[in-house]
Amino acid sequence: MRPIIPILILLISFISLAQEEFKNQFEVFSFHHKKLGLVEFCTYKSSLEKKKPILLFIHGSGNEPTFSYHEDVKKYAWKAFKEVEKYKDQFHVLFINKPGIPLFDNIVKDSITFNTSYPLNKTYEENYNLTWRVKAASLIIKKAKKHLNTDASKILVIGHSQGGQVAAKLAVLNKKITHLAMLNSNSLGHFYDYILQERVQAFVGEHTFEQSQNNIDYYFNTFKDIFSNPLRTDKKWKNETYYRWADFATDIPLENMLKLKIPIYVIASGKDLWNSNIMNTDYVQLAFLRKRKTNLSYKVYANANHFLEDEIIEDGNLKKINLKPEVLENIIQWTNEHSKQ
Numbered sequence: 001m002r003p004i005i006p007i008l009i010l011l012i013s014f015i016s017l018a019q020e021e022f023k024n025q026f027e028v029f030s031f032h033h034k035k036l037g038l039v040e041f042c043t044y045k046s047s048l049e050k051k052k053p054i055l056l057f058i059h060g061s062g063n064e065p066t067f068s069y070h071e072d073v074k075k076y077a078w079k080a081f082k083e084v085e086k087y088k089d090q091f092h093v094l095f096i097n098k099p100g101i102p103l104f105d106n107i108v109k110d111s112i113t114f115n116t117s118y119p120l121n122k123t124y125e126e127n128y129n130l131t132w133r134v135k136a137a138s139l140i141i142k143k144a145k146k147h148l149n150t151d152a153s154k155i156l157v158i159g160h161s162q163g164g165q166v167a168a169k170l171a172v173l174n175k176k177i178t179h180l181a182m183l184n185s186n187s188l189g190h191f192y193d194y195i196l197q198e199r200v201q202a203f204v205g206e207h208t209f210e211q212s213q214n215n216i217d218y219y220f221n222t223f224k225d226i227f228s229n230p231l232r233t234d235k236k237w238k239n240e241t242y243y244r245w246a247d248f249a250t251d252i253p254l255e256n257m258l259k260l261k262i263p264i265y266v267i268a269s270g271k272d273l274w275n276s277n278i279m280n281t282d283y284v285q286l287a288f289l290r291k292r293k294t295n296l297s298y299k300v301y302a303n304a305n306h307f308l309e310d311e312i313i314e315d316g317n318l319k320k321i322n323l324k325p326e327v328l329e330n331i332i333q334w335t336n337e338h339s340k341q
Contacts, residue, residue: 022067022076023104029147033139036132037123040097041140043148044088053154054144055091057084058137058170060161063128064118066095068107077107077116081160083324087332091156092148096140099132100124125233129247133166138174145176154178156335161185161276161306165248168256179338180257181265181331184306186276187254187284193277194219200273223249254287257296263338265297267327269304271311297334301327 026042033039059066059080068077084093097103100123107116137157145152156179159167164185171180186193195216202212222237229235230246237245257264268281278300288296301323303310310321 028103029140029143031143033136036136036139037099037127038097039136039139040103041094041144042103043092043094043144044085047089048092049149050089051149051151052090052092053151053156054094054141054148055084055087056094056096056137056141056155056157057081058096058133058157058159058163058166060163063098063101063120063124064107064116065101065103065105066097067104068116068118069105070109070116071106072109072111076104081324081328083328084158086325086328090332092144092150094140094144096137098124099127099136125241126243128241129244130166130169130251131247134169134173137166137170141174141176152176154335154339156181156331158183158331159185162190162248164276165189165251165253168253168260169251171262172256172259177262179263179265179335180260181267181334182253182257183267183308183327184269184272184276184281185253185266186280187252187257187266187282187287188280189249189252190276191219191223191249192280193275196277196279197274200279254284257284258287258291258293261295263295263297263334265299265331265334267308267331268298268300269306269308270300270302271304272306275306297338299330 025044027045027048028040028042030038030040057080062079064079066079068079070077080095087093095103100121101118105118107118109116141155144150155177157167157170157177158181159165160183162185164182167180167182171177198207198212198215201207202209207215226237226242226245226249229242230250232242235242266281266284268278270278272278272281284296285298301308301310303312304323305311308323308327310323312319312321
């Protein structure tokens with residue numbers, strides 16, 4: 001079976017500021033919740049006292065801190081789109097932690113492979129799932145409205161990859177959210193991605209059709225076992241607990257999206273095959289048309305990868321062009337165009 005790029009891949013953007021200088025840009029809020037445990041969020045100190053709407057950015061999966069310090073290069077890596085910094089004086093831009101993982105911390109990097117890792121802990125493994133992420137995100141919106149000078153008439157939530165799945169359910173739970181943007185998040189869940197990937201590999205000749213069917217049968221058996229043991233944290237698949245997989249897979253993003261009346265902006269990448277399959281994401285447009293719902297805007301960047309970089313071949317070499325500034329600018333413009341006056 002061809003190694004599938006894990007859906008746990010996260011976008012990493014390096015920030016070339018000294019460790020303390022970087023952290024000092026943010027105001028950090030921490031609180032303990034009786035069920036969620038320690039929840040943290042931060043926002044830029046820039047124009048902190050100004051009355052501004054909220055922009056909550058929810059990044060993808062994995063067990064590393066939102067802001068992870070790389071000792072070898074003396075820089076922070078950012079598990080999000082650093083380009084949102086441009087809007088820090090227009091919005092209170094919020095970032096949130098994951099269970100058992102602080103917003104800021106050092107990580108370990110392998111000196112040969114340069115792969116990064118962060119120690120797994122019991123709190124993370126026993127709590128990390130869709131439900132925790134959604135409830136924690138909803139709670140920080142409430143806390144932000146209490147502790148910051150917010151314009152509650154506009155609350156924009158942007159989710160990338162798995163963060164988009166979180167954002168869709170969050171918008172159903174929290175009725176204060178006014179705008180939802182989902183970036184390379186798919187509509188039918190990640191389990192279906194694995195099936196689509198296998199079918200594609202058969203049609204392009206990377207697997208025989210028999211090999212792909214055998215692999216798909218394996219996936220279905222695995223999914224059956226996960227759904228039969230949805231609370232197990234001692235059983236894992238692809239280094240994640242059954243508890244995590246079952247909770248995310250039980251909720252289908254499209255079903256949550258169809259419940260919403262607020263404006264939704266789904267952005268996808270034409271070359272996203274191994275993370276949030278474009279063929280999975282495409283179905284959202286068809287579903288909204290079928291239901292005669294008009295609150296969806298759908299945009300595909302035909303040559304972009306999962307991390308919203310155009311991939312173009314020039315003189316035989318792969319060239320990547322960062323589309324994130326354009327994407328975020330389009331989201332902000334769309335938000336303004338779809339706001340009540």
